[in-house]
Amino acid sequence: MSTDKNTFKTINPATEETIATYNYASSDDAKKKVEDCHNAFLDWKLKPLEERAEILKSIGKTLEKHKESYAQLMTQEMGKLLSHSYQEIDLCISICEYTATEGLKQLQDQERSLFDGGKGTIHYSPIGVVYGIQPWNFPLYQPIRYSIASLMAGNGVLLKHAKNVTGCALKLKEIYEEAGLPKNLFQVLVINHSVSDDIIENQYVKGVTLTGSTPAGKHVAVKAAEVIKKTVLELGSNDAYIVLDDADISKAAKICANARIYNNGQTCIAAKRFIVVDSVYDEFKKEFVNIMQNMSYGDPTNNDNDLGPIARKDLREQLHNKVEESVENGAEILCGGKIPDTNGYYYPSTVLGNVTPGQPAYSQELFGPVASLIKAKDNTDAMRIANDSKFGLGGGIFSENEDKAMDLAKNYFDTGMIHINSYGLAYPNMPFGGVKNSGYGREHGGFGIKEFVNAKAITQA
Structure with missing residues (x-):
């Protein structure tokens, strides 16, 4: 500067x-x-x-x-x-x-x-x-x-x-x-x-x-x-993606990983909080962490890399500080979480487990490739946690029962844009914006x- x-x-x-x-x-x-x-x-x-x-x-x-x-x-x-x-x-x-x-x-x-x-x-x-x-x-x-x-x-x-x-x-x-x-x-x-x-x-x-x-x-x-x-x-926003008990876990894990790291994780409507029902939590956690920890970072002009750098040095520091503060308050690093010793403002794909209220990973926006994994008791609890946020831009629901997912999206999910069994950024013919x-x-x-x-x-x- x-x-x-x-x-x-x-x-x-x-x-x-x-x-x-x-x-x-x-x-x-x-x-x-x-x-x-x-x-x-x-x-x-x-x-x-x-x-x-x-x-x-x-x-x-x-x-x-x-x-x-x-x-x-x-x-x-x-x-x-x-x-x-x-x-x-x-x-x-x-x-x-x-x-x-x-x-x-x-x-x-x-x-x-x-x-x-x-x-x-x-x-x-x-x-x-x-x-x-x-x-x-x-x-x-x-x-x-x-x-x-x-x-x-x-x-x-x-x-x-x-x-x-x-x-x-x-x-x-x-x-x-x-x-x-x-x-x-x-x-x-x-x-x-x-x-x-x-x-x-x-x-x-x-x-x-x-x-x-x-x-x-x-x-x-x-x-x-x-x-x-x-x-x-x-x-x-800190968009919630809900994985219900009848979700296709393999599909959900792949889509959620891509939804978290797209644009190097620096997207307002990126998936950030992953709220998973207890009955499928361990299965999702295993598949999701496996995908995330194998994401490569490096030269953004190289097509073999999954992640480029964070846009500025100060933004990387802010991101890492929120990760560390979350860990100090009980979160656990399941993969990533360390600033690499390399040229460029890179940050690895990271998953935080045991994310609970009182941690930045639960309530704040982490603008980078850091995923917050949150366990819910059941489908109702998952929706409660999703709405337990001051933000409301986007979100997602994973369920093989599309009628149920549509009902939740229409009547219970308090956010501006919702993806069912998918992830998307913006569509010219669909409204874009949030609430709260x-x-x-x-x-x-x-x-x-x-x-x-x-x-x-x-x-x-």
Whole structure:
């Protein structure tokens, strides 16, 4: 890290080498970009839906054109497996295509007959400039997720990305403009936190969306509320995956292991707590630990490795401290749990057993390839433990009785997204978001397109 507070470096977590050095923008420079974005919005909001949709499709095609270089950059900046970088770009291309098509349906005027015999029209009007504050774990997907929906709705977009993926943010702006998006309509703000608070208050900013930690979400929500601006928050979680007494244990163990280590375990909706009914606990534990302890870590560009590095050194230290604190409070290390003596911020796939209340592994989010194994008395107790969390983003249920699993998912599991006998990250045509301390608002599935619009009610006699 540079000693100059106005500059910072991006570091390759696999090699610990400096990638690039950047300067923070001044408050005045940031305000100018916001104003430029607003001015671009004034033209963009008048463009027909069909024209916006064509540019979104063009963005998808341009992402495909730059797929190799973007994938390499993502892996270099935050350490995800190169294969996962390719998958992330494919998902983003699908989001562009889906939003372009779905947006034409969602944003059409709606005609309604009024009770007094008059005519009513509902018109979805863009609200202005939307400010997005995004994390590093999915350097392309996170900004795509909110910006594509906002652009389709007719808004201007600002992006404050995590500083360790600044290169990815700037490259996205280049791709947007190469694809035909009007200049200045999408702006990248390389700013510190104090300037970010000023941006929330800026007169041209009409909405704020953040993906990040719960404390960050609270801070942004308060700042936005003080100036009466809507927010959408997607925050952390410690997702529970429940293995019931009638589950296919072999299948469950394989899916759970992959769900824990995907993206080097640094995913908000990764499987984190594995709640297993007592009657099948020992069988699951044996198979699950065997899979996890054989996960290899190393160079993320090598297809033979299962894990790349943790994105930053300080994040690895935070993860390891939570593991050690859990062990000090009664948890046991079933595999992994030690920082390797090697170059790069690697951390091995780890399983903690005897996880109980009072341990970070039980109640907090462990952002890395660390699994918390929790024993439940029976199926009812498993659901109780799953819901015993301040978070509620995602979760999973393993049972061969799909009707029972569906009933639990619909009526008892207190979380935003649930996978039955499977694991998934995000689907363009399904809503994405959580409840409780995992935030509010929805993205994808057509829902995100209307988060930042003014649903105007226009009536005629």
